[in-house]
Amino acid sequence: MSVASSDAELLRRIATGDRNALGNLYREHSGWLMVRLQRRCGDPDLADQALQDTFVAVWKSAASWRGDGDVGAWLWGIGVRRLVDVLRKQKPRTDEDQNAQPAPSAEQMAMDRRLSGPLASAVASLDPDLREVFLLANLDQLTTREISILRGIPQGTVKTRLARARRTLKAELGSATQGDAA
Amino acid sequence: MTVSDLQLAAYRDGRLDPVSDAAVEELLMVDQTLRKRLGALAPPNRLDSVWLEVGHAIDQPAPGWLERVAGRLGVPEPAARLAGATPTLTRAWLYGIGGLVLLSLILSADTTQGDQRFLSYLLLAPLLVVLAVAAAYGRSTDPTHEITIAAPLAGIRLLLWRVLAVAPTAMIMNLAVGFLLRAGRFSFAWILPALACALATLALTTTLSVRRSASIVAAGYVVVVGMVAAGSADNLVAFRASGQLVFAVLAAVAGGLLVVFRGRLEEAVLR
Numbered sequence: 001m002s003v004a005s006s007d008a009e010l011l012r013r014i015a016t017g018d019r020n021a022l023g024n025l026y027r028e029h030s031g032w033l034m035v036r037l038q039r040r041c042g043d044p045d046l047a048d049q050a051l052q053d054t055f056v057a058v059w060k061s062a063a064s065w066r067g068d069g070d071v072g073a074w075l076w077g078i079g080v081r082r083l084v085d086v087l088r089k090q091k092p093r094t095d096e097d098q099n100a101q102p103a104p105s106a107e108q109m110a111m112d113r114r115l116s117g118p119l120a121s122a123v124a125s126l127d128p129d130l131r132e133v134f135l136l137a138n139l140d141q142l143t144t145r146e147i148s149i150l151r152g153i154p155q156g157t158v159k160t161r162l163a164r165a166r167r168t169l170k171a172e173l174g175s176a177t178q179g180d181a182a
Numbered sequence: 183m184t185v186s187d188l189q190l191a192a193y194r195d196g197r198l199d200p201v202s203d204a205a206v207e208e209l210l211m212v213d214q215t216l217r218k219r220l221g222a223l224a225p226p227n228r229l230d231s232v233w234l235e236v237g238h239a240i241d242q243p244a245p246g247w248l249e250r251v252a253g254r255l256g257v258p259e260p261a262a263r264l265a266g267a268t269p270t271l272t273r274a275w276l277y278g279i280g281g282l283v284l285l286s287l288i289l290s291a292d293t294t295q296g297d298q299r300f301l302s303y304l305l306l307a308p309l310l311v312v313l314a315v316a317a318a319y320g321r322s323t324d325p326t327h328e329i330t331i332a333a334p335l336a337g338i339r340l341l342l343w344r345v346l347a348v349a350p351t352a353m354i355m356n357l358a359v360g361f362l363l364r365a366g367r368f369s370f371a372w373i374l375p376a377l378a379c380a381l382a383t384l385a386l387t388t389t390l391s392v393r394r395s396a397s398i399v400a401a402g403y404v405v406v407v408g409m410v411a412a413g414s415a416d417n418l419v420a421f422r423a424s425g426q427l428v429f430a431v432l433a434a435v436a437g438g439l440l441v442v443f444r445g446r447l448e449e450a451v452l453r
């Protein structure tokens with residue numbers, strides 16, 4: 001049995017209220033999720049809180065997993081949004097609405113978020129501020145609002161940075177392909 | 183790209199060069215082995231304490247409407263929780279009282295003369311005990327089910343404690359009805375049958391749901407005792423010495439099965 005299908009099996013059992021299955025899923029995935037969440041926010045306490053909220057959410061909503069794709073990617077989708085929520089609650093600045101975002105499907109993640117080849121090196125060469133915003137928007141599929149909460153910068157700044165990142169990448173890739181053609 | 187352990191540790195600490203960092207980020211979306219290797223770099227004590235917190239968060243049962251209202255009115259949380267849980271505890275008593283009323287009604291309608299009039303009492307008394315056992319646990323009657331699962335005293339021991347807490351209610355009711363009917367020694371003739379039925383219900387619960395087990399045992403008991411009574415000149419034959427011996431053997435067998443399959447009962451309780 002592959003890891004992926006055993007993860008799916010675990011989720012199916014969690015949906016029926018199997019606590020051991022949740023424990024197994026936690027053992028399997030909590031480590032990398034914790035490290036990665038901490039990379040996103042830089043604060044161990046917030047990362048731990050987000051990780052906790054993630055697995056509580058999994059316990060409550062395992063049944064909503066559509067049964068296809070990569071469970072790890074699904075977990076990350078939940079985790080990074082829990083992190084945004086944790087940050088939102090922590091900040092005194094109150095945001096009026098809190099719309100629930102359904103976790104994006106796993107295959108979407110696999111298809112949309114791959115950075116490879118020339119794109120990867122172009123992204124790596126971006127200014128750190130731009131790169132960070134670009135990765136949050138594309139790799140983690142966060143909205144402008146979520147990025148603004150996660151990074152503590154105004155939404156307008158997120159939008160300009162995103163636009164600048166895209167312009168720079170386009171230019172870089174354009175010249176790269178032209179260079180290849182020449 | 184292959185990621186070295188050194189690079190992975192650098193990624194964790196945010197010290198990796200941008201190109202490799204972006205590559206690791208991308209690989210983490212798809213690469214299960216890399217996730218495992220990165221996971222091994224997470225601090226185990228933090229993972230343990232988060233897991234404990236997850237357990238605590240899950241164990242909070244969804245508050246009932248009474249608890250929510252009480253909470254909104256400013257009642258402290260433990261008191262509100264108790265208020266929310268008490269109806270469940272009193273439900274077992276309500277079953278008992280309801281059973282008593284029902285028994286009295288049925289029995290007062292029975293106009294048979296002599297000892298034979300105790301048949302319906304002896305038929306119904308063990309059923310009350312079975313009902314009490316069925317009400318003692320199970321998701322359907324119990325909003326504290328999640329607590330039950332997570333309690334340090336989980337599983338069979340907790341179940342048996344709860345049965346012990348509820349069954350005496352039914353037994354006292356039965357004895358009371360017996361004395362009210364002036365049933366004499368027949369006031370005690372239901373005890374072994376009740377024990378056999380209760381143990382059989384628990385033994386069946388290792389494979390079936392509580393409800394189904396209780397229904398099967400109850401129906402089986404009524405049908406068999408009823409047929410024995412109908413087939414004999416003495417309709418209480420099932421409750422005399424030989425009958426009691428049979429019930430004692432059945433109780434012993436059911437008890438033995440319960441001990442052998444207690445592990446499965448534990449799983450059943452958690453269902």
